[in-house]
Amino acid sequence: MRFDDIPVMAGGAPLLGHIPDIAEDRLAFVRRVEREVDRMARIQTIGTAVFVNHPEVLQEALVDKARSFEKSSMTRYALYPLAGEGLFTSRGELWRRQRRLMAPMFHPAQLRTYAADLVACAERVVAGFEDGATIELARETTRITMGVAGKTLFDADTFSEADAIGEALTVALEWTSAHSPSVSAIAHLVVARTLRELGGRVGSNLASSAAARLEQPLVLTGRDGRALRSAVKLLDEQVQRMIDARRRAVSPHADLLSKLLAARDEDDGTAMSDKQVRDEVLTLFVAGHETTATGLAWSVHCLCNHPDVYAAVQREVDALDGDPTFEDLPRLSLTLRVFKEALRLYPPVYFFARQAIEDTSLDGHDVPRDTVVLISPHALHRRPDVFADPERFDPDRFLSEAEAGRHKLAWLPFGAGPRVCIGNHFAMMEAQLVLAKMLRHASFRAVGVEAPHPSATLRPAHGMKMKVHLRQRRSA
Numbered sequence: 001m002r003f004d005d006i007p008v009m010a011g012g013a014p015l016l017g018h019i020p021d022i023a024e025d026r027l028a029f030v031r032r033v034e035r036e037v038d039r040m041a042r043i044q045t046i047g048t049a050v051f052v053n054h055p056e057v058l059q060e061a062l063v064d065k066a067r068s069f070e071k072s073s074m075t076r077y078a079l080y081p082l083a084g085e086g087l088f089t090s091r092g093e094l095w096r097r098q099r100r101l102m103a104p105m106f107h108p109a110q111l112r113t114y115a116a117d118l119v120a121c122a123e124r125v126v127a128g129f130e131d132g133a134t135i136e137l138a139r140e141t142t143r144i145t146m147g148v149a150g151k152t153l154f155d156a157d158t159f160s161e162a163d164a165i166g167e168a169l170t171v172a173l174e175w176t177s178a179h180s181p182s183v184s185a186i187a188h189l190v191v192a193r194t195l196r197e198l199g200g201r202v203g204s205n206l207a208s209s210a211a212a213r214l215e216q217p218l219v220l221t222g223r224d225g226r227a228l229r230s231a232v233k234l235l236d237e238q239v240q241r242m243i244d245a246r247r248r249a250v251s252p253h254a255d256l257l258s259k260l261l262a263a264r265d266e267d268d269g270t271a272m273s274d275k276q277v278r279d280e281v282l283t284l285f286v287a288g289h290e291t292t293a294t295g296l297a298w299s300v301h302c303l304c305n306h307p308d309v310y311a312a313v314q315r316e317v318d319a320l321d322g323d324p325t326f327e328d329l330p331r332l333s334l335t336l337r338v339f340k341e342a343l344r345l346y347p348p349v350y351f352f353a354r355q356a357i358e359d360t361s362l363d364g365h366d367v368p369r370d371t372v373v374l375i376s377p378h379a380l381h382r383r384p385d386v387f388a389d390p391e392r393f394d395p396d397r398f399l400s401e402a403e404a405g406r407h408k409l410a411w412l413p414f415g416a417g418p419r420v421c422i423g424n425h426f427a428m429m430e431a432q433l434v435l436a437k438m439l440r441h442a443s444f445r446a447v448g449v450e451a452p453h454p455s456a457t458l459r460p461a462h463g464m465k466m467k468v469h470l471r472q473r474r475s476a
């Protein structure tokens with residue numbers, strides 16, 4: 001079947017099609033996809049784009065035909081100033097080499113080495129809770145996961161939101177969120193593509209290299225552009241300082257930065273350049289901390305709205321002998337299911353994309369090269385034929401029998417295929433341990449109503465206000 005036979009989503013303005021809708025309120029658009037798209041629908045934009053919303057078609061795009069699709073130009077453009085050619089944004093041979101080098105650092109067997117640090121980071125934050133106080137839970141979980149990132153990446157003990165790197169990352173992430181997609185970003189990428197096509201047609205290297213250069217923002221103007229420039233400058237300096245210190249260090253650190261510097265390609269024995277290490281460090285920082293913090297906050301939100309589940313989780317975490325440890329993970333199975341169900345309802349990465357790098361097909365339809373494939377775990381996770389009564393919070397959807405009865409790609413908070421989240425096991429362990437630590441230490445009661453806000457991740461719009469009551473002042 002032809003590409004043009006794929007149904008088109010209704011609406012769309014002249015010239016820019018659905019882009020203004022997506023740019024204006026991504027979540028509202030995703031909600032429409034949830035209602036209107038069964039398998040696949042075309043989106044009106046400059047160039048060709050489809051929204052895919054069925055596990056079988058996602059299996060094709062993300063797994064079976066993964067070699068025909070790459071990260072989209074928009075993803076790369078929006079993340080370039082921060083993450084450069086790190087694992088999240090890189091393509092082709094560079095990505096394959098980096099994934100090979102970094103996979104061992106996130107192997108499940110390595111997780112044990114991080115567990116105690118995770119609990120210590122949670123301890124530092126919950127120790128500051130005051131009995132009866134109202135807190136913004138999303139801020140607190142961010143402080144925990146930022147601490148975890150600082151410790152595991154740089155072996156830094158006193159890492160918090162107030163630190164310079166944390167602030168600079170927040171500025172850079174805000175820019176990313178505002179520019180993916182924006183009309184100026186789209187115009188920019190259209191010029192890049194036209195140049196690339198021109199280069200291909202007339203065989204001009206100049207046009208092709210100009211197009212490659214145009215895949216990143218060229219001039220950062222306006223207040224947010226200037227703020228981004230100085231944030232990136234600070235990040236570059238700080239990370240370089242740490243790289244230099246590691247290179248000079250006599251006794252090795254056990255942090256990820258040291259592992260990145262020590263990694264050698266198995267084929268040619270080469271190490272990463274400082275620039276590549278910088279890109280990977282900032283990628284891991286960005287990809288790992290806000291996603292997990294958001295998932296943790298939504299987990300507590302769901303518990304507060306479901307007192308029966310909250311009571312059962314409380315029993316589970318209270319049955320531990322003391323602070324949660326790596327060995328306790330099998331005893332925290334309901335805690336894990338709560339996190340998974342929170343990621344189903346509020347997937348932090350609620351929107352991601354691919355781009356066809358050759359002519360291919362999806363669901364029996366031709367898909368021309370350069371077609372953008374949009375995917376929303378938020379919409380996918382609300383398919384009533386897969387998750388009955390989809391808005392209902394029910395951690396038992398993740399009992400192993402229930403999981404076995406579903407298509408593997410029906411639950412997609414971490415993506416799938418070769419580009420699946422490299423930190424997914426880390427994030428789930430972090431969630432189990434941190435949730436157990438928080439719930440043993442304090443009880444939480446929601447103050448007011450919370451709604452998701454579609455920024456770089458699916459954050460709570462009001463920071464998730466909670467009243468806390470301390471249950472035990474000291475870790476048992």
Ligand code: HEM
Pocket residue numbers: 087088089099283284287288289291292295347348349352353412413414415416418419420421422423424426427
């Ligand atoms: C709840 C927490 C997390 C969520 C929901 C999440 C989600 C995702 C998703 C959806 C992708 C794939 C995007 C795509 O296919 O385009 C991804 C990729 C990635 N994530 Fe995560 N992530 C989480 C935690 C982490 C952590 C803790 C780390 C690192 C410490 C991390 C590092 C990465 C990296 C490096 C990639 C790119 C992998 C590649 O392309 O090879 N993430 N994540």
